[in-house]
Amino acid sequence: MTQPITPETVSAILRDPNSPLYPTQITVFCDHCGTEATGDYMVSGEMTSAQRLAVAREYLVANEGWEHDEYGDDFCPEHASTGTTR
Template sequence: MTDQPNTLDPDVVNAIVRDMDDPRYPTQITVFCDHCGTTNTGDYMVREGMTSEDRLAVARTHLVNNEGWEHNEYGDDFCPEHAGSAA
């Protein structure tokens, strides 16, 4: 298991996807770079009842912490190539 918060052990993920009654489940989320249109699509574990904004926040947190993406206070997302740019 990694030291990253909210990271699930692979055995836990396997148990979740096999249990149809578990309120957590994988969902595919795509984040777009607001500068160039590059997309990043990934499968994320979310919970039943999370809003679309909550689910997007899960993907954004992962991309910022692990993939070099940037998210600003205006709701813009930037791929690693454009993160930190004035654009």
């Protein structure tokens, strides 16, 4: 399960000249109502766009009540498990 990174850990990562990680802001949209969840996530330059999005999705599913289905759709907590998926 993805856990938030502490400010101390972020600071250590950013000070490490050999770390491939950097913070980036990612937004996930609910495919039912358009609600947006924007957050800062640690990613690396070697990750594809899909892999970076997966980091945000994993966090939202594990910690914020979002759902992501096999079709690639995302659902906010209000629309998760309500039959709005395909």
